[in-house]
Amino acid sequence: MSPSTLEFHPIRVPGSVHGDDAADFRDMVEVRNRVYREISGHDDNRMTPEEILPVYRPDDPHERRLLWLVRAAGRPVGRLGIDLPLEAGSRSAYLLIELVQDAWGRGIGSAAETLLVDVARREGRSILQTWVEHPAAEGERLTPPTGYGTVPHDHAARFLLRHGYTLEQVIRVSAYDLHGPHEHLAVLAEDARAAASGYRTVQWELPTPDAHVEGYAWMKSRMSTDAPAAGLVVDEEIWDADRLRAHDAQYLDGGRRVLVTAAVHVATGELCAFNELAIGQDPTEASHQEDTLVLRAHRGHRLGMLVKAEGLLSWRERWPGSPRVITYNAEENRPMLGINEALGFVPRAYEGAWKKVLG
Structure with missing residues (x-):
């Protein structure tokens, strides 16, 4: 992936999803919904821009949420996010790296992870956490230290392990x-x-x-x-x-x-x-x-x-x-x-x- 064709564009949260300044936000929601559909095969996690906008309002005194739209050759292919709890003494940051599947394997995820780690360090955060759905798959499986549940050693798991993450818990979606x-x-x-x-x-x-x-x-x-x-x-x-x-x-x-x-x-x-x-x-x-x-x-x-x-x-x-x-x-x-x-x-x-x- 040529650096000149890859862009992590910070999203300014608009006052309304209908304004001219909301195009990036709307693109972010569209790519979010596509990613979830590709992973799960359904639209049960779909949300509209109107539903998501209040979650990212910048005046929240308890959590700061930053977003980036990922473009490759000018086309939206994913989104990044980091949520920073504002509780006193917090060391945690919650990350998301979500890419459409035809953008996998091109170094975009690794570049995104580097960006988010740099932001977390600047914000004084040392514990990064993320949640990822792992579709059913044959082959090797991973078990968390709790001993409860497993997930496949799939594309997402390999990416996270390669970048120093450990599986801590398995969540059942019912x-x-x-x-x-x-x-x-x-x-x-x-x-x-x-x-x-x-x-x-x-x-x-x-x-x-x-x-x-x-x-x-x-x-x-x-x-x-x-x-x-x-x-x-x-x-x-x-x-x-x-x-x-x-x-x-x-x-x-x-x-x-x-x-x-x-x-x-x-x-x-x-x-x-x-x-x-x-x-x-x-x-x-x-x-x-x-x-x-x-x-x-x-x-x-x-x-x-x-x-x-x-x-x-x-x-x-x-x-x-x-x-x-x-x-x-x-x-x-x-x-x-x-x-x-x-x-x-x-x-x-x-x-x-x-x-x-x-x-």
């Missing part, structure tokens, strides 16, 4: 058929309610009602400390009302809808478990299950099953055109995977979580 039989959901929800005496559920669509802001923000903060992270480095996040409102706005400003199903400890009024279901602007596209958590002090009462089952029951009624729900779970998170399997989620793909420590 799908639930929203158009399939669902009578079992009501049974599972009823059984969970019986086991969760002393708790009740509450649901809301974003924006979060004022009465639930404090409790929901606390639970969101615990996602950074309580979810299985294997050998990855995750900064503890501090959530307050402002951060939660900004979280809500990322969805709402992009035209996305989110249903939160939460469990309340009746004796104290404390929110103690939650599940999120989200859908984009097109109600006939796939839905996504986002965060789910049960606070440590309230585990053992089947609250995970309760909020997930009740969420799916409501979701089927609200969005009957959506064909499926996609969710992501660490392979070692057997309690949550057991709930998903009982609900009817089936494995669909696997991601590798990779880490590189800079010397």
Whole structure:
């Protein structure tokens, strides 16, 4: 690849996706969607420019996100990104290098990785982490130190290993058929309610009602400390009302809808478990299950099953055109995977979580 034909063009996040200054951003979204389609063979991860724009607003006080559009001979062939958490003392950076398949094997990925490492060093970051989907393939497989799950020793794995990354965790991508039989959901929800005496559920669509802001923000903060992270480095996040409102706005400003199903400890009024279901602007596209958590002090009462089952029951009624729900779970998170399997989620793909420590 001649240097004169390769360009990593920094993307300035536009105020609107429709302005003349938004062409690079729109190209970035288009190439993103193509990359995901090539990897997975479907469009369930497709997003519109309008949906993605709020995620990259430059005034976020908690994370700085930088983007580049990759052009080869003037043609968009990929995108690069680095997310920099702004938690005090953070050493981490989250990278993405995404190229269309006909751009593979031309040295573009290596040049991109060098650029991102240089940025991370300038920003004082020494721990680089990235997530990559690994399509099913025959042959040698890699197992993370957790001992749970494997991924193929494929093109992406060889690239990451060559550049000093280690596989730390395997993520299972599962799908639930929203158009399939669902009578079992009501049974599972009823059984969970019986086991969760002393708790009740509450649901809301974003924006979060004022009465639930404090409790929901606390639970969101615990996602950074309580979810299985294997050998990855995750900064503890501090959530307050402002951060939660900004979280809500990322969805709402992009035209996305989110249903939160939460469990309340009746004796104290404390929110103690939650599940999120989200859908984009097109109600006939796939839905996504986002965060789910049960606070440590309230585990053992089947609250995970309760909020997930009740969420799916409501979701089927609200969005009957959506064909499926996609969710992501660490392979070692057997309690949550057991709930998903009982609900009817089936494995669909696997991601590798990779880490590189800079010397």
